[in-house]
Amino acid sequence: MEEIVSRSGVTIRDVARVAGVSLSSVSRALNGGKNVSARIARDVAAAASTLGYQPDFMARSLRTRSSGMVGCLVPDVSNPLNATIVRAAEACLRDAGYLLIIANTANDPAREREAAARLRGRRLDGMLVAPAGDGNARIWRDLVAAGTPIVILDRDPLEDEDDIPSPAVLVDHRAGAMAATRYLVALGHRRIALLTADADMRPSRERIAGFRAVFAEAGIDAAGAQLCIQASPMDFPQGGTLALLRGTPRPTAIIALGTRILAGVLRAARDLGLSVPRDLSVLSVGDTDLAAVHTPPITALRWSLEDVGRAAADLLLQRLHGVGGQAQARTLLPVELVLRESCAPPAA
């Protein structure tokens, strides 16, 4: 019960000596508990706690070929959206006894490659990854081929050599974007701008597709749909948005894809003296404090990031523990439109 010596360096060998049994018996007693007599179990437990024995995971991993760790490759943990996903995943995985290793890829394929290589030799039991573009598809295929379970986070699922898609947690961005666009169209908007960075990632692609689909189905002149794609979200306040809002005809509504872009849009609107929603309707894709607390509060698309993390962890654990045999390979999470006060009919 009481660790007399919590000083490390105590090995299973010491426990065996103190308990007066063999190495193998200690291992059995400590692990399975199967095929071990009551006496030995008791003595070993006593010896272990007296000595403050802590098993060495490195040695164990070497032998069992499983590290008890899963990697998480994500563009940027400091993005609140990713951070929430990571936190939820970490909670699930921790409860299952796994450790989470994170690596930022900055959406840069080279970085990502490097990270994958680094994680490669560590015998990670599995990975959660949001691949940056398609450039590294081969890497992931190799990893999958080598037997590492991979769960994709809101990106295009990979296919392995047998064309079986990898498990993935997807968010129904297309439906969300359609709901948002329909809402703006119903309010009377005809000139709607969609602002996004990285248009080639699945989320943006799906949203753009939904956006266009609604224009098509409503028979609106597609010219009204303005797509603004910028490499760096940081350029929006000074560059993109200002230019966009100064243009003629000015869009009457803006859909901002992501918190940082929303921040840029709001800043630009303020700089130009445009009042939301009187002069400009603003709709945020992704709900954060910023959207909820802003004056006026911003209508937003919301989905549960906790659910993304949790679902991903569950999918991975399912693979790791081998239950259900390929049971569920994909999770699609719903997107909800949260109506607030930042959208109104366009000024006549």
Place this chain on the structure above:
Amino acid sequence: MEEIVSRSGVTIRDVARVAGVSLSSVSRALNGGKNVSARIARDVAAAASTLGYQPDFMARSLRTRSSGMVGCLVPDVSNPLNATIVRAAEACLRDAGYLLIIANTANDPAREREAAARLRGRRLDGMLVAPAGDGNARIWRDLVAAGTPIVILDRDPLEDEDDIPSPAVLVDHRAGAMAATRYLVALGHRRIALLTADADMRPSRERIAGFRAVFAEAGIDAAGAQLCIQASPMDFPQGGTLALLRGTPRPTAIIALGTRILAGVLRAARDLGLSVPRDLSVLSVGDTDLAAVHTPPITALRWSLEDVGRAAADLLLQRLHGVGGQAQARTLLPVELVLRESCAPPAA
């Protein structure tokens, strides 16, 4: 150069066989490169790349007793402040060849204990930790005593058995709070409320101390200083803040310690129809998009979270690589007052 077989399972033994040399030579050639002939170096390199050899870190760690991993214990990665710290630290550590393992503690000593125990057996090379309260001081002392370098993140530095304080990265919250409070006092405010969660953590404690010091030095009736401490930041909008703002006399200025609290305050002010800064001055401790983009933009205390993460990583690396011998044990980062438009003289 070209990995013919990237399939894993290739061991140093295979490389040795292909290169026609011994195990030890391969190891030497691959690692040090010291005391190894040019011929062998060449052959080994060729064999390794032909076979697509990837060293097994588990085995290596077992032998060298160093895992190449550092742990990061933080209350909550999904908090943007922590997330930024984590990202910066990860970048530094990655460049130095280390992997970062994160564990959320939710500021809960029990969680923290559990996480520490979990990390214990993994031979982590070091840890970055923001301890949750003083409850677990013993754990950290033990870890330090066992030789694990630990760097503290903006919390009270621990002292080991020789009373040498552990390395720590601190933020000068006291000076920041003093600057903020002086600013409000200079504007004419006399009834200022400070809203915070967890008043016992170092950052809050320091801020409160600074806050009080300014009241004392200005000879203002200390009754004007209202401290509001709430367990959960989530209760502020509904509970604390509303009650506070409805009270008489109403504070003329509020200092909100933390993004979430700021959100609560702004929401409460809006609910009560109070205009910022006419009816109420608001000052945020911690600068985020929310503060910068809000209408009006919120005056805030800012410090560089990247610097915190970077400094912590540097301090740790310094320890790990043993350079400079205890060179620098503490880093104090400055806090800056960013003047925006959310503070004004109180209404007469």
Place this chain on the structure above:
DNA sequence: AACGCTTCTGGAAACGTTTTCAGAAACGAT
């Protein structure tokens, strides 16, 4: 040619586990 020195090499012993295997002990059934 013998010697000492340095530089290089391969065998073997770690590192701390788990797991296989063969055999011992226990035990009920003949």
Place this chain on the structure above:
DNA sequence: ATCGTTTCTGAAAACGTTTCCAGAAGCGTT
């Protein structure tokens, strides 16, 4: 008492590295 099972045990072989050690090879000096 003997046998067949089952349950338990300890020795030993892995797992894939690094590192110690002893000795071989090279080489310049006497």
